[in-house]
Amino acid sequence: MLISAPCVVSLVWRLEDAQGQLIDELTAPVEFFFGGDDLLAKVEEALDGQEAGFQTQLHLEPEHAFGDYNPELVFFEPASVFDDKLQPGMQFEGPPEGATTEGLPADAIYTVTEVYPEHVVLDGNHPLAGIALRLDVTVRDVREATEDEIEAGSVSEPGISILHSAPGGSDLH
Secondary structure, three states, rough: OOOOOOOEEEEEEEEEEEEOOEEEEEEEEEEEEEEEEEOOOHHHHHOOOOOOOEEEEEEHHHHHOOOOOOOOOOOOEEEEHOOHHHOOOOOEEEOOOOOOOOOOOOEEEEEEEEEEOOOOEEEOOOOOOOOOEEEEEEEEEEEEHHHHHHHHOOOOOOOOOOOOOOOOOOOOO
């Protein structure tokens, strides 16, 4: 089956920064919805019309991956807004409740980068923002998308995407 929207592709990959430093490696195939929000546009462009067994290497500049780093998305919040268990690396979907900074995007994932006695530093940039990437990707399988997947614009495996944001920790999956 040729890859065309909507379908589901099963992929493995190796993701490195432009200097060859390993960022993530997916060795067990994972399914992604092709034609929705699961994959970066440049990845979909490379896979379109291909089939199982296809391999490619992509160089992704920040504007084609996770965007440029925006210093305006780094801000300080009073430590009193958070509980005592707050630690660097923790993440919040949208600004934390009680945030005093106005105009923060509600759809961003905010990462705690530093915790001080009086304030906390939050960063709304994607962890890979501003980084050029090298992606070696292999298509292991292609199948028709189910009606539910088409309606959702995603496969049923929650939390796995290389489009919007990465979970905390060192791996993207």
